[in-house]
Amino acid sequence: MRTRFATAALLAAVALSLTACHPQASSGGSAAGPSSVQIIVPADPGGGWDQTGRAISSTLTGDKLVGAAPVNNVGGAGGTVGLASLANERNPYTLMVTGLVMVGAVETNSAQNRLEDTTPIARLTDEPLVVVVPKDSPYQTLKELVDAVLADGQKITITGGSAGGADHILAGLLLEAAGLDGAGITEKLNYVPNSGGGEAVSLLLGKNASAGISGVGEFAEYVTSGDLRALAVSSDAPAALIPSAPTMTSQGYDVVYTNWRGLLAPGGISAEQKQQLVDLITRMHASAAWQATLKDKGWTDAFLTGDELSTFLTANISDVQSTLKNIGLTS
Numbered sequence: 001m002r003t004r005f006a007t008a009a010l011l012a013a014v015a016l017s018l019t020a021c022h023p024q025a026s027s028g029g030s031a032a033g034p035s036s037v038q039i040i041v042p043a044d045p046g047g048g049w050d051q052t053g054r055a056i057s058s059t060l061t062g063d064k065l066v067g068a069a070p071v072n073n074v075g076g077a078g079g080t081v082g083l084a085s086l087a088n089e090r091n092p093y094t095l096m097v098t099g100l101v102m103v104g105a106v107e108t109n110s111a112q113n114r115l116e117d118t119t120p121i122a123r124l125t126d127e128p129l130v131v132v133v134p135k136d137s138p139y140q141t142l143k144e145l146v147d148a149v150l151a152d153g154q155k156i157t158i159t160g161g162s163a164g165g166a167d168h169i170l171a172g173l174l175l176e177a178a179g180l181d182g183a184g185i186t187e188k189l190n191y192v193p194n195s196g197g198g199e200a201v202s203l204l205l206g207k208n209a210s211a212g213i214s215g216v217g218e219f220a221e222y223v224t225s226g227d228l229r230a231l232a233v234s235s236d237a238p239a240a241l242i243p244s245a246p247t248m249t250s251q252g253y254d255v256v257y258t259n260w261r262g263l264l265a266p267g268g269i270s271a272e273q274k275q276q277l278v279d280l281i282t283r284m285h286a287s288a289a290w291q292a293t294l295k296d297k298g299w300t301d302a303f304l305t306g307d308e309l310s311t312f313l314t315a316n317i318s319d320v321q322s323t324l325k326n327i328g329l330t331s
Helices: 049-061 077-087 098-106 141-155 168-175 184-187 195-204 214-223 271-285 288-297 306-326
Strands: 003-006 038-042 071-074 093-098 119-134 157-160 190-193 211-215 228-233 255-265 300-304
Touching: 003 168, 038 049, 038 077, 038 119, 049 071, 049 093, 049 214, 049 255, 049 288, 071 157, 077 093, 093 098, 093 306, 098 168, 098 255, 119 141, 119 168, 119 195, 119 214, 119 271, 119 306, 141 168, 141 184, 141 190, 141 228, 157 168, 157 195, 168 190, 168 211, 168 255, 168 300, 168 306, 184 255, 195 211, 211 214, 214 228, 255 271, 255 300, 271 288, 288 300, 300 306
Parallel strands: 003 255, 038 071, 038 093, 157 190, 157 211
Antiparallel strands: 093 255, 119 211, 119 228, 119 255, 119 300
């Protein structure tokens, strides 16, 4: 059965309930919207979330949609440390970058704070993942790498983002597609997590990991320079930033898996404050600067707000819960 996280497909589900956690303090908001916003990146510098948060800040201020949009990195535990920070945030005009990685990390870490406790603002992008190896790796194809894991198990190290996140899940899905069950995946997979994409790159370039998995945008420059070699991308079609990399399906692995990213605000903000933030990000999305960023980064435009976003998130959380159990990452 084909494994597919097609984030554009909206499944019928119950919308997220948004719980009022505490009163929110004012931060320069008006009927027209906030004069400034603060952006939480729930990861260390260098990864996809950091790139997304800084691109948002640059676009908002560069197009004078707000006067200031400072970025604060709060890394750790697949974004759940940042999620806890958002839960305690009293400024209603706070935006935190989120995505598929956080959905999985909430489950694997049994996090006290959940996405259901926040205010969803927008889904912004969708990005394929890529499996890479160092330039002098003996593995020339995805099959050679997967076969090595099947044969040598823990001797083969695969690095990527946080434990239980998108990169980790993709490694499990590949082994599942190769015939292993949850217990077999747990036995064979030696996954080395990181809190930022820069750390995974360092491990690979230092030859301290056999392979890496991350968003195409995080590894593309190293693939282009020849320091890393791309074995496969996780999308239906080749990725624009590394078009020479074959898809997983073309190599016999029935896995299509893409990573969405978006924005959350604190739970319990008013309906007016939520709409101001949605309107702000909608204006950003329509800007020429943001559209240029999507092209430059190789991010697919997956913009979504409102009830459709809540429906998507509920369905995505349910899908991730099921997948994590199937591949042995949760009980």
